[in-house]
Amino acid sequence: MHILNVKELRMPAPITAEQTRRDREILLDTAERLFYERGVQAVGMNEIRSASGLPLKRIYRLFAAKEDLAVAMLNRRDRRWRASLAAYVEPVTDPAERLLAVFDWLADWFVAPGFRGCAWINAYGELGSTSKAVLTEVETHKQAFHDQITAWARAADVPAAEAVFLLAEGAIVTAGITGDPAPARHARTAVAALLRTSPPRTAPSTAS
Amino acid sequence: MHILNVKELRMPAPITAEQTRRDREILLDTAERLFYERGVQAVGMNEIRSASGLPLKRIYRLFAAKEDLAVAMLNRRDRRWRASLAAYVEPVTDPAERLLAVFDWLADWFVAPGFRGCAWINAYGELGSTSKAVLTEVETHKQAFHDQITAWARAADVPAAEAVFLLAEGAIVTAGITGDPAPARHARTAVAALLRTSPPRTAPSTAS
DNA sequence: TCAGGTTGAGAACGATCATTCTCCATCGAT
DNA sequence: ATCGATGGAGAATGATCGTTCTCAACCTGA
Numbered sequence: 212m213h214i215l216n217v218k219e220l221r222m223p224a225p226i227t228a229e230q231t232r233r234d235r236e237i238l239l240d241t242a243e244r245l246f247y248e249r250g251v252q253a254v255g256m257n258e259i260r261s262a263s264g265l266p267l268k269r270i271y272r273l274f275a276a277k278e279d280l281a282v283a284m285l286n287r288r289d290r291r292w293r294a295s296l297a298a299y300v301e302p303v304t305d306p307a308e309r310l311l312a313v314f315d316w317l318a319d320w321f322v323a324p325g326f327r328g329c330a331w332i333n334a335y336g337e338l339g340s341t342s343k344a345v346l347t348e349v350e351t352h353k354q355a356f357h358d359q360i361t362a363w364a365r366a367a368d369v370p371a372a373e374a375v376f377l378l379a380e381g382a383i384v385t386a387g388i389t390g391d392p393a394p395a396r397h398a399r400t401a402v403a404a405l406l407r408t409s410p411p412r413t414a415p416s417t418a419s
Numbered sequence: 420m421h422i423l424n425v426k427e428l429r430m431p432a433p434i435t436a437e438q439t440r441r442d443r444e445i446l447l448d449t450a451e452r453l454f455y456e457r458g459v460q461a462v463g464m465n466e467i468r469s470a471s472g473l474p475l476k477r478i479y480r481l482f483a484a485k486e487d488l489a490v491a492m493l494n495r496r497d498r499r500w501r502a503s504l505a506a507y508v509e510p511v512t513d514p515a516e517r518l519l520a521v522f523d524w525l526a527d528w529f530v531a532p533g534f535r536g537c538a539w540i541n542a543y544g545e546l547g548s549t550s551k552a553v554l555t556e557v558e559t560h561k562q563a564f565h566d567q568i569t570a571w572a573r574a575a576d577v578p579a580a581e582a583v584f585l586l587a588e589g590a591i592v593t594a595g596i597t598g599d600p601a602p603a604r605h606a607r608t609a610v611a612a613l614l615r616t617s618p619p620r621t622a623p624s625t626a627s
Numbered sequence: 628t629c630a631g632g633t634t635g636a637g638a639a640c641g642a643t644c645a646t647t648c649t650c651c652a653t654c655g656a657t
Numbered sequence: 658a659t660c661g662a663t664g665g666a667g668a669a670t671g672a673t674c675g676t677t678c679t680c681a682a683c684c685t686g687a
Contacts, residue, residue, distance in 0.1 A: 249549065250545060256676080260637095267635090328547075335544060336536075336541030336543060336544025341458065373602070374608065377609070378585050378609075380589035380592050381587070381589035381590075382585055384588050385561070385565075397585060400579050401579045405609065408612045408615065408616060474665050
Protein backbone atom coordinates (compact mmCIF):
# COMPACT_ATOMS: atom_id res chain seq x y z
CA MET A 212 0.00 0.00 0.00
CA HIS A 213 2.90 2.33 0.73
CA ILE A 214 5.23 0.92 -1.85
CA LEU A 215 5.39 3.92 -4.16
CA ASN A 216 6.36 7.41 -3.29
CA VAL A 217 3.15 8.98 -2.26
CA LYS A 218 3.95 12.66 -2.34
CA GLU A 219 4.88 12.81 -6.01
CA LEU A 220 2.11 10.68 -7.52
CA ARG A 221 -0.88 11.58 -5.44
CA MET A 222 -3.25 14.11 -6.72
CA PRO A 223 -4.25 16.61 -4.10
CA ALA A 224 -7.48 15.34 -2.63
CA PRO A 225 -9.51 18.28 -3.94
CA ILE A 226 -10.58 17.53 -7.44
CA THR A 227 -8.66 19.34 -10.14
CA ALA A 228 -10.21 21.42 -12.87
CA GLU A 229 -9.06 18.85 -15.39
CA GLN A 230 -10.74 16.05 -13.48
CA THR A 231 -13.91 18.11 -13.31
CA ARG A 232 -13.89 18.58 -17.04
CA ARG A 233 -13.33 14.87 -17.63
CA ASP A 234 -16.16 13.92 -15.26
CA ARG A 235 -18.46 16.37 -16.95
CA GLU A 236 -17.84 14.75 -20.30
CA ILE A 237 -18.28 11.26 -18.89
CA LEU A 238 -21.55 12.36 -17.37
CA LEU A 239 -22.79 13.98 -20.54
CA ASP A 240 -21.79 10.92 -22.56
CA THR A 241 -23.72 8.68 -20.21
CA ALA A 242 -26.76 10.93 -20.05
CA GLU A 243 -26.85 11.39 -23.81
CA ARG A 244 -26.73 7.67 -24.47
CA LEU A 245 -29.33 6.70 -21.88
CA PHE A 246 -31.67 9.67 -22.30
CA TYR A 247 -31.73 9.33 -26.07
CA GLU A 248 -32.15 5.57 -25.90
CA ARG A 249 -34.96 5.41 -23.39
CA GLY A 250 -36.14 8.94 -22.62
CA VAL A 251 -35.20 11.30 -19.81
CA GLN A 252 -37.92 10.29 -17.42
CA ALA A 253 -37.34 6.59 -17.93
CA VAL A 254 -33.74 6.83 -16.69
CA GLY A 255 -33.15 7.37 -13.01
CA MET A 256 -30.23 9.19 -11.49
CA ASN A 257 -29.05 5.95 -9.89
CA GLU A 258 -28.69 4.47 -13.33
CA ILE A 259 -26.73 7.51 -14.44
CA ARG A 260 -24.51 6.89 -11.46
CA SER A 261 -23.87 3.22 -12.09
CA ALA A 262 -23.45 3.70 -15.85
CA SER A 263 -21.03 6.61 -15.46
CA GLY A 264 -19.18 5.17 -12.47
CA LEU A 265 -19.32 8.58 -10.82
CA PRO A 266 -20.54 8.99 -7.25
CA LEU A 267 -23.90 10.68 -6.86
CA LYS A 268 -22.32 13.42 -4.82
CA ARG A 269 -20.04 14.46 -7.64
CA ILE A 270 -22.84 14.26 -10.17
CA TYR A 271 -24.89 16.72 -8.16
CA ARG A 272 -21.89 18.99 -7.72
CA LEU A 273 -21.54 19.19 -11.50
CA PHE A 274 -25.28 19.46 -12.21
CA ALA A 275 -27.50 20.72 -9.45
CA ALA A 276 -30.51 18.83 -10.78
CA LYS A 277 -31.43 16.20 -13.33
CA GLU A 278 -33.00 18.90 -15.44
CA ASP A 279 -29.66 20.71 -15.67
CA LEU A 280 -28.01 17.52 -16.83
CA ALA A 281 -30.67 17.02 -19.51
CA VAL A 282 -30.32 20.60 -20.70
CA ALA A 283 -26.53 20.45 -20.79
CA MET A 284 -26.74 17.18 -22.69
CA LEU A 285 -29.04 18.67 -25.31
CA ASN A 286 -26.83 21.72 -25.57
CA ARG A 287 -23.65 19.77 -26.17
CA ARG A 288 -25.43 17.45 -28.57
CA ASP A 289 -26.70 20.46 -30.50
CA ARG A 290 -23.22 21.84 -30.98
CA ARG A 291 -21.82 18.47 -32.02
CA TRP A 292 -24.75 17.61 -34.25
CA ARG A 293 -24.63 20.84 -36.20
CA ALA A 294 -20.85 20.78 -36.39
CA SER A 295 -21.00 17.27 -37.84
CA LEU A 296 -23.58 18.35 -40.40
CA ALA A 297 -21.60 21.44 -41.36
CA ALA A 298 -18.38 19.46 -41.66
CA TYR A 299 -20.10 17.15 -44.13
CA VAL A 300 -21.93 19.80 -46.11
CA GLU A 301 -19.76 22.89 -46.18
CA PRO A 302 -16.90 21.42 -48.25
CA VAL A 303 -19.29 20.90 -51.18
CA THR A 304 -18.73 23.93 -53.34
CA ASP A 305 -21.70 23.89 -55.68
CA PRO A 306 -24.64 25.42 -53.78
CA ALA A 307 -27.20 23.01 -55.20
CA GLU A 308 -25.06 19.98 -54.47
CA ARG A 309 -24.31 21.34 -51.03
CA LEU A 310 -28.00 21.56 -50.25
CA LEU A 311 -28.56 18.02 -51.45
CA ALA A 312 -25.65 16.85 -49.32
CA VAL A 313 -27.71 17.69 -46.24
CA PHE A 314 -29.98 14.79 -47.09
CA ASP A 315 -27.08 12.44 -47.70
CA TRP A 316 -25.88 13.26 -44.23
CA LEU A 317 -29.36 12.60 -42.87
CA ALA A 318 -29.45 9.26 -44.70
CA ASP A 319 -26.20 8.27 -42.99
CA TRP A 320 -27.60 9.31 -39.63
CA PHE A 321 -30.83 7.38 -40.11
CA VAL A 322 -29.01 4.08 -40.52
CA ALA A 323 -26.66 4.68 -37.59
CA PRO A 324 -27.16 2.05 -34.88
CA GLY A 325 -29.51 3.22 -32.17
CA PHE A 326 -31.06 5.98 -34.27
CA ARG A 327 -34.32 6.88 -32.65
CA GLY A 328 -35.38 10.16 -34.23
CA CYS A 329 -34.62 13.70 -33.20
CA ALA A 330 -33.43 14.02 -29.61
CA TRP A 331 -34.94 17.50 -29.37
CA ILE A 332 -38.34 16.56 -30.74
CA ASN A 333 -38.39 13.58 -28.40
CA ALA A 334 -37.46 15.83 -25.49
CA TYR A 335 -40.18 18.25 -26.51
CA GLY A 336 -42.76 15.48 -26.42
CA GLU A 337 -41.57 14.38 -23.03
CA LEU A 338 -40.73 17.62 -21.25
CA GLY A 339 -41.83 20.47 -23.48
CA SER A 340 -44.71 21.36 -21.23
CA THR A 341 -42.95 20.53 -17.96
CA SER A 342 -39.51 22.09 -18.21
CA LYS A 343 -39.11 25.60 -19.53
CA ALA A 344 -35.34 25.09 -19.74
CA VAL A 345 -35.69 22.02 -21.93
CA LEU A 346 -38.23 23.77 -24.12
CA THR A 347 -35.83 26.67 -24.64
CA GLU A 348 -33.06 24.27 -25.59
CA VAL A 349 -35.34 22.61 -28.14
CA GLU A 350 -36.41 25.94 -29.61
CA THR A 351 -32.81 27.12 -29.83
CA HIS A 352 -31.70 24.00 -31.62
CA LYS A 353 -34.53 24.08 -34.11
CA GLN A 354 -33.97 27.75 -34.81
CA ALA A 355 -30.27 27.18 -35.44
CA PHE A 356 -30.92 24.21 -37.72
CA HIS A 357 -33.61 26.16 -39.54
CA ASP A 358 -31.33 29.13 -40.09
CA GLN A 359 -28.53 26.97 -41.38
CA ILE A 360 -30.77 25.08 -43.81
CA THR A 361 -32.48 28.15 -45.19
CA ALA A 362 -29.12 29.87 -45.63
CA TRP A 363 -27.89 26.96 -47.75
CA ALA A 364 -31.21 26.84 -49.59
CA ARG A 365 -31.10 30.51 -50.46
CA ALA A 366 -27.53 30.15 -51.63
CA ALA A 367 -28.81 27.49 -54.02
CA ASP A 368 -31.60 29.79 -55.23
CA VAL A 369 -34.38 27.54 -54.01
CA PRO A 370 -37.42 29.80 -54.00
CA ALA A 371 -39.10 27.96 -51.15
CA ALA A 372 -36.21 27.80 -48.72
CA GLU A 373 -38.54 27.08 -45.83
CA ALA A 374 -39.74 23.94 -47.54
CA VAL A 375 -36.26 22.43 -47.46
CA PHE A 376 -36.24 22.77 -43.69
CA LEU A 377 -39.70 21.25 -43.41
CA LEU A 378 -38.65 18.33 -45.60
CA ALA A 379 -35.66 17.72 -43.37
CA GLU A 380 -37.79 17.81 -40.24
CA GLY A 381 -40.39 15.53 -41.76
CA ALA A 382 -37.70 13.09 -42.84
CA ILE A 383 -36.09 12.98 -39.40
CA VAL A 384 -39.36 12.42 -37.59
CA THR A 385 -40.61 9.84 -40.05
CA ALA A 386 -37.37 7.89 -40.17
CA GLY A 387 -37.34 7.87 -36.39
CA ILE A 388 -40.80 6.42 -36.03
CA THR A 389 -40.68 3.96 -38.91
CA GLY A 390 -37.02 3.01 -38.58
CA ASP A 391 -36.78 3.28 -42.36
CA PRO A 392 -34.12 5.60 -43.86
CA ALA A 393 -36.10 6.05 -47.10
CA PRO A 394 -37.47 9.50 -46.10
CA ALA A 395 -33.98 10.92 -46.61
CA ARG A 396 -34.08 9.85 -50.25
CA HIS A 397 -37.62 11.09 -50.74
CA ALA A 398 -36.81 14.48 -49.24
CA ARG A 399 -33.68 14.73 -51.31
CA THR A 400 -35.62 14.00 -54.47
CA ALA A 401 -38.15 16.68 -53.60
CA VAL A 402 -35.42 19.26 -52.96
CA ALA A 403 -33.90 18.40 -56.31
CA ALA A 404 -37.30 19.02 -57.89
CA LEU A 405 -37.64 22.33 -56.07
CA LEU A 406 -34.18 23.32 -57.33
CA ARG A 407 -35.44 22.85 -60.86
CA THR A 408 -38.36 25.21 -60.25
CA SER A 409 -35.98 28.15 -59.94
CA PRO A 410 -34.49 29.57 -63.10
CA PRO A 411 -30.95 28.26 -63.49
CA ARG A 412 -28.48 31.07 -63.18
CA THR A 413 -27.41 32.43 -66.54
CA ALA A 414 -23.76 32.49 -65.54
CA PRO A 415 -23.19 30.48 -62.39
CA SER A 416 -22.08 33.27 -60.12
CA THR A 417 -20.75 31.11 -57.33
CA ALA A 418 -17.59 33.17 -57.59
CA SER A 419 -17.96 36.59 -56.08
CA MET B 420 -86.09 13.18 -0.74
CA HIS B 421 -88.97 10.77 -1.35
CA ILE B 422 -91.11 13.21 -3.25
CA LEU B 423 -90.91 11.49 -6.62
CA ASN B 424 -91.81 7.96 -7.44
CA VAL B 425 -88.65 6.06 -6.86
CA LYS B 426 -89.39 2.76 -8.51
CA GLU B 427 -89.89 4.19 -11.97
CA LEU B 428 -86.99 6.61 -12.08
CA ARG B 429 -84.22 4.69 -10.39
CA MET B 430 -81.70 2.98 -12.53
CA PRO B 431 -80.90 -0.50 -11.37
CA ALA B 432 -77.82 -0.23 -9.21
CA PRO B 433 -75.62 -2.21 -11.61
CA ILE B 434 -74.23 0.08 -14.23
CA THR B 435 -75.89 -0.09 -17.60
CA ALA B 436 -74.09 -0.55 -20.88
CA GLU B 437 -75.14 2.94 -21.84
CA GLN B 438 -73.62 4.36 -18.68
CA THR B 439 -70.42 2.45 -19.38
CA ARG B 440 -70.21 3.92 -22.85
CA ARG B 441 -70.77 7.43 -21.51
CA ASP B 442 -68.13 7.01 -18.82
CA ARG B 443 -65.69 5.70 -21.37
CA GLU B 444 -66.13 8.81 -23.46
CA ILE B 445 -65.82 11.10 -20.45
CA LEU B 446 -62.64 9.32 -19.50
CA LEU B 447 -61.19 9.52 -22.98
CA ASP B 448 -62.12 13.19 -23.20
CA THR B 449 -60.36 13.90 -19.94
CA ALA B 450 -57.31 11.83 -20.76
CA GLU B 451 -56.98 13.35 -24.20
CA ARG B 452 -57.12 16.89 -22.88
CA LEU B 453 -54.70 16.36 -20.02
CA PHE B 454 -52.29 13.98 -21.75
CA TYR B 455 -52.01 16.22 -24.80
CA GLU B 456 -51.66 19.34 -22.71
CA ARG B 457 -49.00 18.13 -20.31
CA GLY B 458 -47.81 14.68 -21.39
CA VAL B 459 -48.89 11.25 -20.24
CA GLN B 460 -46.33 10.84 -17.51
CA ALA B 461 -46.95 14.29 -16.09
CA VAL B 462 -50.61 13.53 -15.38
CA GLY B 463 -51.41 11.19 -12.51
CA MET B 464 -54.40 8.90 -12.32
CA ASN B 465 -55.71 10.91 -9.38
CA GLU B 466 -55.90 13.94 -11.61
CA ILE B 467 -57.73 11.90 -14.23
CA ARG B 468 -60.15 10.99 -11.49
CA SER B 469 -60.80 14.47 -10.21
CA ALA B 470 -60.99 15.97 -13.69
CA SER B 471 -63.37 13.33 -14.97
CA GLY B 472 -65.43 13.07 -11.80
CA LEU B 473 -65.33 9.30 -12.11
CA PRO B 474 -64.32 7.10 -9.19
CA LEU B 475 -60.98 5.39 -9.49
CA LYS B 476 -62.65 2.02 -9.22
CA ARG B 477 -64.71 2.61 -12.31
CA ILE B 478 -61.76 4.00 -14.21
CA TYR B 479 -59.81 0.82 -13.60
CA ARG B 480 -62.79 -1.28 -14.56
CA LEU B 481 -62.88 0.46 -17.94
CA PHE B 482 -59.12 0.53 -18.46
CA ALA B 483 -57.06 -2.00 -16.59
CA ALA B 484 -53.98 0.25 -16.61
CA LYS B 485 -52.95 3.78 -17.42
CA GLU B 486 -51.21 2.53 -20.52
CA ASP B 487 -54.50 1.14 -21.82
CA LEU B 488 -56.13 4.51 -21.30
CA ALA B 489 -53.33 6.26 -23.17
CA VAL B 490 -53.53 3.79 -26.05
CA ALA B 491 -57.33 4.02 -26.27
CA MET B 492 -57.06 7.81 -26.21
CA LEU B 493 -54.58 7.83 -29.08
CA ASN B 494 -56.71 5.39 -30.99
CA ARG B 495 -59.90 7.41 -30.69
CA ARG B 496 -58.02 10.60 -31.46
CA ASP B 497 -56.59 9.00 -34.57
CA ARG B 498 -60.02 8.11 -35.89
CA ARG B 499 -61.40 11.56 -35.13
CA TRP B 500 -58.36 13.41 -36.43
CA ARG B 501 -58.32 11.65 -39.76
CA ALA B 502 -62.08 11.87 -40.11
CA SER B 503 -61.91 15.61 -39.55
CA LEU B 504 -59.18 15.96 -42.14
CA ALA B 505 -61.05 13.85 -44.65
CA ALA B 506 -64.28 15.76 -44.07
CA TYR B 507 -62.46 18.98 -44.90
CA VAL B 508 -60.47 17.70 -47.85
CA GLU B 509 -62.60 15.12 -49.62
CA PRO B 510 -65.35 17.51 -50.80
CA VAL B 511 -62.80 19.41 -52.88
CA THR B 512 -63.18 17.94 -56.33
CA ASP B 513 -60.08 19.12 -58.14
CA PRO B 514 -57.25 16.78 -57.13
CA ALA B 515 -54.66 19.54 -56.98
CA GLU B 516 -56.88 21.80 -54.91
CA ARG B 517 -57.80 18.88 -52.73
CA LEU B 518 -54.16 18.22 -51.96
CA LEU B 519 -53.57 21.87 -51.12
CA ALA B 520 -56.61 21.83 -48.86
CA VAL B 521 -54.74 19.49 -46.55
CA PHE B 522 -52.46 22.37 -45.66
CA ASP B 523 -55.36 24.75 -45.15
CA TRP B 524 -56.74 22.26 -42.66
CA LEU B 525 -53.35 22.08 -40.98
CA ALA B 526 -53.23 25.88 -40.80
CA ASP B 527 -56.57 25.91 -39.02
CA TRP B 528 -55.36 23.27 -36.60
CA PHE B 529 -52.13 25.11 -35.84
CA VAL B 530 -53.97 28.18 -34.60
CA ALA B 531 -56.47 26.21 -32.52
CA PRO B 532 -56.17 27.06 -28.83
CA GLY B 533 -53.95 24.62 -26.98
CA PHE B 534 -52.26 23.31 -30.12
CA ARG B 535 -49.07 21.63 -29.02
CA GLY B 536 -47.89 19.65 -31.99
CA CYS B 537 -48.64 16.07 -32.96
CA ALA B 538 -50.02 13.96 -30.13
CA TRP B 539 -48.48 10.83 -31.62
CA ILE B 540 -45.02 12.29 -32.12
CA ASN B 541 -45.16 13.64 -28.58
CA ALA B 542 -46.22 10.24 -27.30
CA TYR B 543 -43.40 8.65 -29.26
CA GLY B 544 -40.89 10.94 -27.60
CA GLU B 545 -42.28 10.16 -24.21
CA LEU B 546 -43.17 6.48 -24.39
CA GLY B 547 -41.89 5.17 -27.71
CA SER B 548 -39.12 3.20 -26.07
CA THR B 549 -41.10 2.27 -22.95
CA SER B 550 -44.49 1.11 -24.16
CA LYS B 551 -44.76 -1.21 -27.09
CA ALA B 552 -48.50 -0.64 -27.24
CA VAL B 553 -48.09 3.13 -27.52
CA LEU B 554 -45.40 2.71 -30.14
CA THR B 555 -47.70 0.53 -32.21
CA GLU B 556 -50.46 3.13 -31.97
CA VAL B 557 -48.08 5.82 -33.18
CA GLU B 558 -46.85 3.69 -36.07
CA THR B 559 -50.40 2.85 -37.08
CA HIS B 560 -51.49 6.48 -37.07
CA LYS B 561 -48.51 7.64 -39.09
CA GLN B 562 -48.96 4.87 -41.60
CA ALA B 563 -52.63 5.74 -42.05
CA PHE B 564 -51.91 9.44 -42.44
CA HIS B 565 -49.09 8.66 -44.86
CA ASP B 566 -51.29 6.43 -46.98
CA GLN B 567 -54.05 9.01 -47.11
CA ILE B 568 -51.70 11.84 -48.10
CA THR B 569 -49.86 9.90 -50.76
CA ALA B 570 -53.16 8.71 -52.23
CA TRP B 571 -54.32 12.30 -52.60
CA ALA B 572 -50.91 13.32 -53.92
CA ARG B 573 -50.91 10.62 -56.57
CA ALA B 574 -54.42 11.59 -57.60
CA ALA B 575 -53.05 15.08 -58.18
CA ASP B 576 -50.18 13.70 -60.27
CA VAL B 577 -47.50 14.94 -57.91
CA PRO B 578 -44.45 12.97 -58.91
CA ALA B 579 -42.95 13.03 -55.41
CA ALA B 580 -45.97 11.97 -53.41
CA GLU B 581 -43.80 11.04 -50.44
CA ALA B 582 -42.56 14.61 -50.21
CA VAL B 583 -46.05 15.91 -49.55
CA PHE B 584 -46.28 13.68 -46.51
CA LEU B 585 -42.86 14.78 -45.30
CA LEU B 586 -43.84 18.43 -45.72
CA ALA B 587 -46.96 17.86 -43.67
CA GLU B 588 -45.01 16.11 -40.92
CA GLY B 589 -42.36 18.83 -40.90
CA ALA B 590 -45.02 21.51 -40.71
CA ILE B 591 -46.82 19.85 -37.81
CA VAL B 592 -43.67 19.36 -35.79
CA THR B 593 -42.32 22.82 -36.50
CA ALA B 594 -45.58 24.60 -35.78
CA GLY B 595 -45.83 22.68 -32.54
CA ILE B 596 -42.41 23.68 -31.29
CA THR B 597 -42.42 27.27 -32.50
CA GLY B 598 -46.11 27.98 -31.94
CA ASP B 599 -46.14 29.69 -35.31
CA PRO B 600 -48.65 28.51 -37.95
CA ALA B 601 -46.48 29.75 -40.83
CA PRO B 602 -45.13 26.27 -41.67
CA ALA B 603 -48.57 25.37 -43.03
CA ARG B 604 -48.26 28.18 -45.60
CA HIS B 605 -44.68 27.30 -46.44
CA ALA B 606 -45.53 23.65 -46.95
CA ARG B 607 -48.54 24.55 -49.04
CA THR B 608 -46.43 26.77 -51.26
CA ALA B 609 -43.92 23.97 -51.73
CA VAL B 610 -46.63 21.49 -52.66
CA ALA B 611 -47.97 23.98 -55.19
CA ALA B 612 -44.49 24.22 -56.66
CA LEU B 613 -44.20 20.43 -56.80
CA LEU B 614 -47.58 20.31 -58.57
CA ARG B 615 -46.13 22.51 -61.27
CA THR B 616 -43.24 20.12 -61.81
CA SER B 617 -45.70 17.54 -63.15
CA PRO B 618 -47.14 18.00 -66.62
CA PRO B 619 -50.38 20.01 -66.28
CA ARG B 620 -53.40 18.09 -67.34
CA THR B 621 -54.23 18.74 -70.95
CA ALA B 622 -57.67 20.13 -70.09
CA PRO B 623 -57.66 21.83 -66.67
CA SER B 624 -60.40 19.82 -65.02
CA THR B 625 -61.22 22.23 -62.21
CA ALA B 626 -64.78 22.43 -63.53
CA SER B 627 -66.63 19.22 -63.04
C1' DT C 628 1.12 10.99 14.50
C1' DC C 629 -2.58 14.00 14.59
C1' DA C 630 -6.06 17.44 12.88
C1' DG C 631 -8.87 19.18 9.40
C1' DG C 632 -11.00 18.63 5.38
C1' DT C 633 -12.66 16.12 1.34
C1' DT C 634 -14.38 12.06 -0.99
C1' DG C 635 -16.76 7.71 -2.13
C1' DA C 636 -20.43 4.53 -1.57
C1' DG C 637 -24.74 4.09 -0.87
C1' DA C 638 -28.42 4.46 2.80
C1' DA C 639 -32.04 7.57 4.05
C1' DC C 640 -35.60 10.91 3.12
C1' DG C 641 -39.64 12.83 1.35
C1' DA C 642 -42.52 13.01 -2.39
C1' DT C 643 -45.18 10.99 -5.97
C1' DC C 644 -47.41 7.53 -8.55
C1' DA C 645 -50.15 3.46 -10.26
C1' DT C 646 -52.94 0.31 -8.40
C1' DT C 647 -55.63 -2.04 -4.80
C1' DC C 648 -58.42 -2.20 -0.79
C1' DT C 649 -61.57 -0.68 2.94
C1' DC C 650 -65.65 0.98 4.54
C1' DC C 651 -70.01 2.52 4.40
C1' DA C 652 -74.20 4.24 2.05
C1' DT C 653 -77.56 2.67 -0.91
C1' DC C 654 -80.08 -0.30 -3.88
C1' DG C 655 -83.53 -4.16 -5.27
C1' DA C 656 -85.78 -8.04 -3.68
C1' DT C 657 -88.11 -10.36 -0.08
C1' DA D 658 -87.45 -3.85 7.76
C1' DT D 659 -83.78 -6.77 6.50
C1' DC D 660 -80.40 -9.18 3.48
C1' DG D 661 -76.99 -9.42 0.11
C1' DA D 662 -74.73 -7.17 -3.20
C1' DT D 663 -72.93 -3.12 -5.54
C1' DG D 664 -70.78 1.30 -5.98
C1' DG D 665 -68.58 5.75 -4.38
C1' DA D 666 -64.89 8.14 -2.08
C1' DG D 667 -60.57 8.12 -1.13
C1' DA D 668 -57.09 5.93 2.19
C1' DA D 669 -53.54 2.37 2.06
C1' DT D 670 -49.90 -0.02 -0.32
C1' DG D 671 -45.75 -0.83 -2.45
C1' DA D 672 -42.61 0.77 -5.62
C1' DT D 673 -39.73 4.30 -7.58
C1' DC D 674 -37.48 8.57 -7.95
C1' DG D 675 -34.75 12.90 -7.20
C1' DT D 676 -32.08 14.65 -3.85
C1' DT D 677 -29.66 14.87 0.57
C1' DC D 678 -27.13 12.94 4.31
C1' DT D 679 -24.11 9.78 6.96
C1' DC D 680 -19.88 8.04 7.99
C1' DA D 681 -15.82 5.82 7.45
C1' DA D 682 -11.57 6.14 4.59
C1' DC D 683 -8.03 8.79 3.06
C1' DC D 684 -5.51 12.84 1.85
C1' DT D 685 -2.30 16.94 3.12
C1' DG D 686 0.27 19.64 6.02
C1' DA D 687 2.29 20.24 10.52
